Amino acid sequence: MNIVIPDDYQDVVRHLPAFDRLSDHQVTLFNDTLTSLDAQVERFHHAEALVLIRERTRITRALLERLPKLRVISQTGGGVAHIDLEACREHGVTVLAGRGSPTAAAELTWALVLAAMRHIPEEVANLKAGRWQRTLGTALEGRTLGILGYGKIGARVARYGQTFDMKVLAWGREGSRERARQAGIEVVASQRELFERSDVLSLHLRLNEATRGIVGNADLAAMKSSALLVNTSRAELIASGALEAALRTGRPGMAAVDVFEQEPVVEDPLLHLPNVLATPHLGYVEKDGYELYFGDAFSNLIAFIEGQKIDDLAAQ
CATH class of the missing domain: 3.40.50.720 (NAD(P)-binding Rossmann-like Domain)
Known part of the structure; x- marks a missing residue:
């Protein structure tokens, strides 16, 4: 599967032990955030899966309409307020979320x-x-x-x-x-x-x-x-x-x-x-928390790929 992970500001995701779970897939990481719709489409147009780092990138209806290859979004943490769930449901995009840590x-x-x-x-x-x-x-x-x-x-x-x-x-x-x-x-x-x-x-x-x-x-x-x-x-x-x-x-x-x-x-x-x-939104930016967040996100994504039972937030 073609997987895109945006917004990895510190370039740390590929160094996490959990990242090995994606070794059988094509993964592209980006270290910045794009807010222009056209720029987002250009960056994500080939993605079948997006792994989002919290709320750094908003998933809007306008963006989804221009990403026909996208099948699944795997969210780090449990919050999905930045994702248009209704639009995901209409476009057949599965939305997965993991756990948070206080x-x-x-x-x-x-x-x-x-x-x-x-x-x-x-x-x-x-x-x-x-x-x-x-x-x-x-x-x-x-x-x-x-x-x-x-x-x-x-x-x-x-x-x-x-x-x-x-x-x-x-x-x-x-x-x-x-x-x-x-x-x-x-x-x-x-x-x-x-x-x-x-x-x-x-x-x-x-x-x-x-x-x-x-x-x-x-x-x-x-x-x-x-x-x-x-x-x-x-x-x-x-x-x-x-x-x-x-x-x-x-x-x-x-x-x-x-x-x-x-x-x-x-x-x-x-x-x-x-x-x-x-401070620049450092609340969740910590090594153990990242391993938890991405461990969940990657495990959920693999479960989707393998056809296992999943909790699709867009279908609720």
């Missing part, structure tokens, strides 16, 4: 919390420039951590907060709130209360039509001027432009973000704000 994303979230609260990147730059101790950091002990979305990642981040002797609050849908209660986490009365009380607020929601823009201007304005907002989930959870505006007015006082509305980022206003710590 570990890498939760660890990066906590790394951003520590780095932002203690001004670590700024002080590293200061030291290399010959400047000694220019900021005053803030400890986590005794402060309040808010978790919006108590799922697998949110629960891990909450435990990290407890380990650092923080008070932890949670809010989310009813299932999320119930899981938090069972874990002994205080569930606040409303999303607004979570924003008002948190010294560090971390977003851990899936992006869908119900959660798109769920964080608005009023929520951000309710935050403390000393608070840190952390978003390692999806940029679109926050209303477009709201975070930039809020940071310019000083509520919250800081933000640490790993996600952007347009990726890869060429230009974004957040990158120019002094109270923003930004």
Whole structure:
């Protein structure tokens, strides 16, 4: 089978042990992301299978209409919001998805919390420039951590907060709130209360039509001027432009973000704000996680090729 794997930015996929599972097939890897429809068609026109690295390439109806050879899409991780499933069904394209892992994303979230609260990147730059101790950091002990979305990642981040002797609050849908209660986490009365009380607020929601823009201007304005907002989930959870505006007015006082509305980022206003710590969507970019994601994606693809029973998301 002719398999195409786009968006392998670090050129690591072919070095994973899991990649050996595709040794009997013709595999083409690309190390960048194309957004032009014509350029995507030219790149994918010969593909019978696409293995997608998370949401880096969107699969639209317009693209599918020009890829008549495409038979199957095997997705790394479980999210498929970037794939037009209805169009895949109409064009007879099978869509397969694997498992996710909360570990890498939760660890990066906590790394951003520590780095932002203690001004670590700024002080590293200061030291290399010959400047000694220019900021005053803030400890986590005794402060309040808010978790919006108590799922697998949110629960891990909450435990990290407890380990650092923080008070932890949670809010989310009813299932999320119930899981938090069972874990002994205080569930606040409303999303607004979570924003008002948190010294560090971390977003851990899936992006869908119900959660798109769920964080608005009023929520951000309710935050403390000393608070840190952390978003390692999806940029679109926050209303477009709201975070930039809020940071310019000083509520919250800081933000640490790993996600952007347009990726890869060429230009974004957040990158120019002094109270923003930004990373290039590294949440899931970690060796063990990659082996899990691609192991699943390749195994699912081989099962499709061999005619085994599969779970086709486009057929649901």
